[in-house]
Amino acid sequence: PLGSYSAVLVGLLVGKPPLVFTLHSSVSPHRALWEEERHPEGIKWKFLEHKGPVFAPPYEPLPENVKFYYDGKVMKLSPKAEEVATFFAKMLDHEYTTKDIFRKNFFKDWRKEMTSEEKSTITNLSKCDFTQMSQYFKAQTEARKQMSKEEKQKIKEENERLVKEYGFCVMDNHKERIANFKIEPPGLFRGRGNHPKMGMLKRRIMPEDIIINCSKDSKVPPPPPGHKWKEVRHDNKVTWLVSWTENIQGSIKYIMLNPSSRIKGEKDWQKYETARRLKKCVDKIRNQYREDWKSKEMKVRQRAVALYFIDKLALRAGNEKEEGETADTVGCCSLRVEHINLHPELDGQEYMVEFDFLGKDSIRYYNKVPVEKRVFKNLQLFMENKQPEDDLFDRLNTSILNKHLQDLMEGLTAKVFRTYNASITLQQQLKELTTPDDNIPAKILSYNRANRAVAILCNHQRAPPKTFEKSMMNLQTKIDAKKDQLADARRELKSAKADAKVRRDEKSKKTVESKKKAVQRIEEQLMKLEVQATDREENKQIALSTSKLNYLDPRISVAWCKKWGIPIEKIYNKTQREKFAWAIDMAEEDYEF
Numbered sequence: 001p002l003g004s005y006s007a008v009l010v011g012l013l014v015g016k017p018p019l020v021f022t023l024h025s026s027v028s029p030h031r032a033l034w035e036e037e038r039h040p041e042g043i044k045w046k047f048l049e050h051k052g053p054v055f056a057p058p059y060e061p062l063p064e065n066v067k068f069y070y071d072g073k074v075m076k077l078s079p080k081a082e083e084v085a086t087f088f089a090k091m092l093d094h095e096y097t098t099k100d101i102f103r104k105n106f107f108k109d110w111r112k113e114m115t116s117e118e119k120s121t122i123t124n125l126s127k128c129d130f131t132q133m134s135q136y137f138k139a140q141t142e143a144r145k146q147m148s149k150e151e152k153q154k155i156k157e158e159n160e161r162l163v164k165e166y167g168f169c170v171m172d173n174h175k176e177r178i179a180n181f182k183i184e185p186p187g188l189f190r191g192r193g194n195h196p197k198m199g200m201l202k203r204r205i206m207p208e209d210i211i212i213n214c215s216k217d218s219k220v221p222p223p224p225p226g227h228k229w230k231e232v233r234h235d236n237k238v239t240w241l242v243s244w245t246e247n248i249q250g251s252i253k254y255i256m257l258n259p260s261s262r263i264k265g266e267k268d269w270q271k272y273e274t275a276r277r278l279k280k281c282v283d284k285i286r287n288q289y290r291e292d293w294k295s296k297e298m299k300v301r302q303r304a305v306a307l308y309f310i311d312k313l314a315l316r317a318g319n320e321k322e323e324g325e326t327a328d329t330v331g332c333c334s335l336r337v338e339h340i341n342l343h344p345e346l347d348g349q350e351y352m353v354e355f356d357f358l359g360k361d362s363i364r365y366y367n368k369v370p371v372e373k374r375v376f377k378n379l380q381l382f383m384e385n386k387q388p389e390d391d392l393f394d395r396l397n398t399s400i401l402n403k404h405l406q407d408l409m410e411g412l413t414a415k416v417f418r419t420y421n422a423s424i425t426l427q428q429q430l431k432e433l434t435t436p437d438d439n440i441p442a443k444i445l446s447y448n449r450a451n452r453a454v455a456i457l458c459n460h461q462r463a464p465p466k467t468f469e470k471s472m473m474n475l476q477t478k479i480d481a482k483k484d485q486l487a488d489a490r491r492e493l494k495s496a497k498a499d500a501k502v503r504r505d506e507k508s509k510k511t512v513e514s515k516k517k518a519v520q521r522i523e524e525q526l527m528k529l530e531v532q533a534t535d536r537e538e539n540k541q542i543a544l545s546t547s548k549l550n551y552l553d554p555r556i557s558v559a560w561c562k563k564w565g566i567p568i569e570k571i572y573n574k575t576q577r578e579k580f581a582w583a584i585d586m587a588e589e590d591y592e593f
Helices: 007-013 079-090 100-112 117-121 131-145 147-168 262-293 299-311 375-385 398-408 416-434 440-457 468-503 507-537 545-551 554-564 575-578 581-586
Strands: 168-169 174-176 211-213 229-234 242-245 252-255 340-346 351-360 364-370
Touching: 079 100, 079 131, 147 168, 174 262, 229 398, 262 299, 262 398, 262 416, 262 575, 299 364, 299 375, 299 398, 299 416, 340 375, 351 375, 398 416, 398 581, 416 440, 416 554, 440 507, 440 545, 440 554, 468 507, 554 581, 575 581
Parallel strands: 211 229
Antiparallel strands: 168 174, 211 242, 242 252, 340 351, 351 364
């Protein structure tokens, strides 16, 4: 049908780039995608117009009755110092504010915002009392929950107005949805894992920090009154609309198109097609790196062992750090001797390697894995006469590895390996775990278990939610109540059967059937609750959404849903369904990655 992602396939057949049809008032709805003008290599668009970003609202000072205390005495803070203090107050009940590194970084950055008088008085964070501030913000949160329908409707209408004005752009002949048109407000950096910069102040982004990207013939969005943009660019080789540099990591942030947009959908599809191409040559690549373990050149051996780890363990390659980045995070190529331990035998298995290092976002990677004998012997060789802080792969870096991967297959990167192994693992696990006779909740549990196998492979961890224990207790209460209900229903069925034996009339038979159905219904409800409890317990420390959004070919999940009659909304939420609209439209139940 016109406007569907089926056009991707037709586009391929006629040698055009795979695009998704999006209606815009200036485009005829009867014009097919593949009739559109094809851009030269590297060009993303010819026309781009948008309204720019929505900035965070200005700081509103606290009411006079909300006091800050230092060393037991009331102290009035200057507006800048007060604003930063509120960031800490809002997090007072969070474990972050108990961590030394968070407190140290916060206090250092907070003092930079103080007046000289405040700086000379406030010298010890432990003497600061943010209690009243914290209570004020909790009351604000509670008040928002208690809002009337009319008040909530007013906020909803204002949000819809902002989306209508700022949430869309025109790219060529398409009206496209923008993903994140609001600039993040200032606050305290949290980071993941034990990030060394946690607690630092994320500064307010101003128009003077902003680079606008649009076409020369478009209407450039005006900056807020009294301000000017850092720069206005007309770069049609990129798809971002707005960019700025954040102050914590010095990384560049972007306002991009929504994941459901035409360009994003095409990019997504191409990513998974590249991973599928790897499937055709992965055996050859694996045979090659096994041969290279015996190479006379040390750099070839190191490259081959690193590639084995990237393939087998889904390790990231490990890009060189940005200047000024202090987090001691590593990837495969930057592993040091201290990050691995070799065990000729461990846990009843031979040739075990024990990994322990901080990966991306300071998430700890700890794993004990059996490796092939020649890999083990090579690692012993690489570690000879080295200190713990020395590089394990001293003849290798990401540039060398990436060049080698490109030689093996066009477009091949460590991430492609990760995507391939994640997707193939999901497909294999779904085949093994799905039982045809299971009901829908049990099948969804099987899906989540398959997804979890991928998340474990990719080391996608999370801290258990703060409300986990409470929600599990509530769920157990429901399970217990349902068990009591089932016991009552079974007693009623037994009584009805006894009564039917005596009476032997039609009415008694109907009562028995009715009671039987009631028992079956309650049994299904109980099973659903028990499956839910198992699912929650098993996934409390695993982040399933990361792999689902970034590494798993969505066509595998869509095909599985179609094959087993599972509603797609049980697997993908609304946002995910929009992102993977191309896959939902394209994949049939017999799709194979």
